[in-house]
Amino acid sequence: MKLFFILAIINGFLSVALGAFGAHGLEGKVSENMLKTWEKAVNYQMFHTMALFVVALLMSQWNQGNFANAGWAFLIGIILFSGSLYVYSVSGIKTFAMITPFGGVAFLVGWVLLGYAVVKFL
Template identity: 85%
Template sequence: MKLFLLLAIINGFVAVALGAFGAHGLEGKISEKAIKTWEKAVNYQMFHTMALFVVGLLMSKVTGGNFAGAGWAFFIGILLFSGSLYIYSVSGIKTFAVITPLGGVSFLVGWVLLGYAVVKYL
């Protein structure tokens, strides 16, 4: 429970910092397309940061349930999806863009696991 709340707090901080860096530090240094990719990474990181926060809160209130599986899937999704897009944006190396769908699948798995746990335990 506390682990997912801390992961959410850290990821929230990082998403805001990287969003500001993208808006101010990367402007004029990378293409407009790369900036849009960077922004997509920030948005998905923040969306799933909030999902991590919800997982942590649910774990503190609900006995039982496999909310942790959803939390790990969201965290792995952030690393793979947003992380690969950040690196791809600044490097242009297409190999990193190939990793992105794995993060997307991890996000989907997280939502399915969270939905299952909510239906079963709430």
């Protein structure tokens, strides 16, 4: 439980820092399209940071492994989805963009696992 709070805090910090970097540090250095891609990565990272907080809160009340499984899926999604988009935005290497859908699948798995755990345990 504490681990997911820490992961959420770290990802929240990174979302804000990377969002500011994109808005101020990348403007004029990458194309408008790549800047939008960067923003999408920041948005999805922040949305799923909130999901990590929800997982941590639920685990603080009901320490079920299914909540943890959802949290791990969200973290993997952040790394694969947002991480690949960050690298793609600044490098333009399309191979990184090909990783992004795997992160999207991890996000979907996380939501399914979270839904399953809520229905089963609450």
